[in-house]
């Protein structure tokens with residue numbers, strides 16, 4: 743089971759390190775859990791924990807260069823980081839990342855052999871108009887779904903940070919649709935918390951969860967991991 747925590751712009755360098763060390767200890771007795779933490783870029787520790795992976799929430803599609811404010815592959819690889827979150831709805835919404843830019847990042851980092859959590863998800867009007875599947879399909883346009891280290895993260899924007907996840911039926915329907923179009927591995931994100939995580943992870947077509955708010959406290963994240 744895949745369980746990932748996206749810290750967004752929370753935690754400092756020292757609190758991230760403390761969290762990861764304690765989580766690593768907790769995970770030493772857990773088998774079959776594939777846990778990744780995505781800290782803020784300035785708090786990225788070395789990816790050298792025994793039982794969890796460190797990933798980056800964002801990176802530019804280049805090894806290095808004149809891209810002020812961004813990090814590239816060289817900076818991540820120096821820290822042993824080979825896991826990346828691409829296309830989070832906050833990147834797409836607040837920072838205006840287009841499908842084209844997101845695809846370029848995917849192409850660059852898949853060529854570099856990174857594991858990629860590729861986020862997709864519809865907004866509320868799209869959901870309400872019943873056009874979710876077409877919309878998700880368009881976000882995956884020209885993404886190589888055969889890439890073996892690709893994890894699609896389905897995160898309906900209307901569920902992120904709202905306290906209410908999508909319904910179990912909706913989650914299963916979308917993940918089984920993703921299977922039909924060739925996605926091999928997919929996780930759900932959007933208000934996952936200790937009280938609903940197990941039901942979501944028990945769904946047939948769901949391979950895990952991507953957790954935002956409820957990953958920030960160690961106790962809450964550990965109770966999602968189980």
Ligand code: PEP
Nearest residue numbers: 902903931932933954955
């Ligand atoms: C996210 O932003 O990736 C996310 C899933 O957030 P939350 O769990 O807080 O809804």
